[in-house]
Amino acid sequence: MIVYFFLCFIISFIFTIIGYVFILKTDKNGKYDFFDVFFIGICVVGAILNLWSLLLPTNKFSFFFLLFLSLFCLYLINKQKSLKISSFYLKLKRYKSQTFQLLVILITIIIVLFSSMVTPRLFDSHLYHIGAIQWNEMYNVVPGLGNFHDRFGFNSSFFVMSAAFTFSSFLNQSVYLLSSLVFLIFYLWLIKIAFEKKGIIAFLCVFYMYFFYEQYTLDISSPGSDLLPNILISFLLFKFLILNKNMKNQYLILIIIPIFCVTLKLSMVPFLLFSLMALFYRHNKINAFKYLLLYGIIFILPWIIRNIILTGYLLYPFEGIDFFNFDWKVPVEKVQETKGWVYSWAKIPFYNYKEVLDKSFTDWFVIWWEMKDLKNRRLFSIALISPLLFIFALICNKNKFNKNIVLSYFICYLSFVFWLFQAPDFRFSFSIILILNVFIIMIIFNYKIFQHKYIMHGINIFMISTLLILAEKSFILFSEDYNINIPKTYLFKPIDYKSYVKNCQAKFIKNKYYLKNNKEVILYGIDPINASRCFDAFPCSAYLNENIKLRGNSLNDGFKYEKK
Template identity: 40%
Template sequence: MYILLVCFLIISFIFIISGESFILYFDKNAKDNYSVVDSFFIGLCLIGALLNIWSLFLPTDVFSLLFVSLLSLALFFIHSKHFISKLKAGVSLLKSEKIFFVVTIIAIVSVLLFAVINPQNYDTYLYHINAIQWNEMYRAVPGLANLHDRFGFNSSMMVMSAAFSFNAIYDQYIFALSAIVFLVFFIWLLQLIYYKKGVTGMIAILFLYFFTQLYAKNISSPGTDLIPNIFVAYILFSLLFDTDSLNKKYLLFVVVPFFGITFKLSIFPLVFLGLIALYQKHQNKRFAFTQLFTVGSFLILPWLVRNVILTGYLIYPMDTLDFFNFDWKVPKENVIATKNAIYNWAKVPMRNPHEVAKLSFNEWFSIWWKMAIFKTRCFLLLAVLAPVFYGLYLLISKKERKKAVLFFVIVAYLGLAFWFFSAPDVRFSLAFILVLALFPLFILQPLIDKIKNVLYPIVIAFTLFFFYTFLQEGYALFQHDYRKETDLSYLYLPEDIYFIKEKRFIKYKDFTVKSTDNQDFKIYAPSIEHAQCYDKFPCTPTFDYNINMKGDDFQDGFKYGK
């Protein structure tokens, strides 16, 4: 746990310093409008974009971590007066708010319980760890998606996890990125509950409760679902709870959505908020377009280049964006098969995707709806009815707030539609569903404010109940992984992922591929009964004999066929 705390501090320092420095450069006059949490998320995106650029030329390893650390230190000393004054203000606030300080400590301990357990995400063992290893050992590898289609998904999470794995320092993987991002978001929601109270506090605690029910087990994994959904919730709630925030802190609404799509395409609708924020901020539209092009290119272009290198396509697996003819390009039929498998598995999981593809809309939707649990159905119905609730809102709201709330509803509703018609698995986009489902509470604010004195004890009681259930689940998972009462190694360092593999007696087959200079290279695949790769490298869940090396070593890439 101690090492996890150290990693939390290092990552937070890098993100906050980078975000604050960016704000000081691009929006200095409005710097006081941005919170530390805003800076954290902006910095996360900027560092992620920088690492994507790095990965085009060099492996994303300990040297990339050293680079961003030194860069952050340099920025800290350049703006030392600003950061020292902010630090003093933060310490003074914590001293004056002793109750919230205690709540924050409990939140940190709670998240640490989840962070120290073995990764619970199935895909982490299937391909996440191997994808991270490819990023650590090599720069972007041409045609890597030919080896295994999931290596072509190219989420920035894999690049950032490689940079922040701390593997070279501790000789094992420390998956701290999801945990620290969740912790910051967790504390932000607790702040809303503690200070805003009323309807805002009620929405925050209800969202936190149902959100963690689905994603809590992702805290210890380098998965690609948790952080994008946090992005969605943070951006939409920032707009809903402060309807002037598009004007006051436009950089947040530009940077996070634009970079967010490099984590997961499902959050694409958030980009519209960035466009609106830029349009409203700058009277000179030419300057707005120039800034959009500059910032957008920095955030997205390296990711697009990586897509082309890994797969041969601009966005994978979208076979319609087929503009290139590199010899490493994944065959179009394979791309279509991957795309259909994702979509059909999301519609009816645990069933043959080819069979699902033959079902009509009514047939698969009926199965999909029956498989959804009761609370998910309720959330979906409330989310679908969001336009109706907005109509009610128009009748009772103040004029100056209507536009911002309209933007909130439109973008969230677009996110809901994008999710449903692309890959309708709830874990991909729960944030869009939940924020819309809780929107009716926001509408009832004038009524609920009249009983605020009654509501606040209810919010506090529900918050205590949440902490109880959250800690209980975390402790149960913790006990499962650390059963020996005398084994206190977890207080220093989480269990090594390598030993998890050894406990399961994973067996591998090895396959030989030849380089262009006729040298033999081994690629591993787990036996059928095991399926997952764990940390065996290089590994693919299924080996395709049509795969060939393009050059003298793995860095030169892979191609399909001769």
């Protein structure tokens, strides 16, 4: 735990300082608090590391580069006396005499701490997330890595960022703190909003915290690629759809977050409409396109170059966008198969992908619906019919909703439809479903009712009760790895992931491959007992076959596919 807090503080410092400098140079007249700066900083650091990874591994050296860059920026900021962030830390002073607020913050920290200390539990983290992070730590971007393991071609910026913050060189084990840190900051922001706005907003913040935790419990300790984009989109939608913040004062959030989210998860593409909306709101057409090109070069171009090097395609797995013919290019039929499994698994898992994709919408939807639990069915149903309720509310009170709210809702619902017809796995875009639910609850219930003092007391009881329920859930999860009565097992640092792999009795098969200089290398395959999971074996793939060849004199030279 001590290591967790120390490292989280350092990472937060890096995100905050770099985010602040970026704002200072691009929108110094905007109004941004600590949380805005933190989340913008994540996006900027992600872009820096994507660029770094084209030439060098993202490991301890990239971490020290970011740390020294942050310290240098802090020195310049202090020298110019330009640090004027409305910081969360400064606002903590007002909570000194407010015991209830401090109690809520403490319980929230405990919830995230217990959840973050457990070993990674996500199946996909065992399957390829951890392996993808290892490749980024060991090498700069590897040509044709998608041939070695098709999932390594997915190229989420989250894996590049995580590689810089595993601290494996210092702790003799890898720790995956990024998800839990961002989760904690997001929940502290929701608590801040609940205390400031009170009433229905406070209720909705707690409602959101409960269901969001229920969905992403295991993601908090795992280096998965679903949690971060959903937190960033939640932050954006809460601000501009639920809280109706002034877009003019915080337009960088609308530009940077959607663009960067695309590099985390391609399913976030519809949110690029927010970026376009903000740019055209702020600039004329010519300047809007200029800034769009500039931000695209900063945040998208390094990621696209990584796509090309990893797979031979601009976007993977989309074989239709095909401009290159490198020897490391993943075969078209393999790309089609991978895309088929992504779409089909989200609709009906464990079925053959061709069988699923051949089904009509009504055929697969019936099966998909039957596989969902009651909670998700209800959340989905409310999100689905939300346009009817919103249109009715618009008719009844046109002045209640300004243009920005209408546009924000439209983009949110468009993203929901995109998710439903493409890859309707709840974990991919749960934030969208939950936000639509929150928005409908907000417009149905009368604000004045929630301002009554007895209702306010009820909301406080609801808040503390909900958090205690989550604390119990997190403690039960924590107890699976630790004995609370033996502090030495968790007080310093989390349990080593290798011990979890050992307990799983994972088995690996050594395969001899040869580099161009005839030097022998071992590539690990998997035993059937692993269920396609490589865990932390390196280099490992569940899809090794005789058609995969090494391109050069080291693993960094990559892989190619030569069909016999």
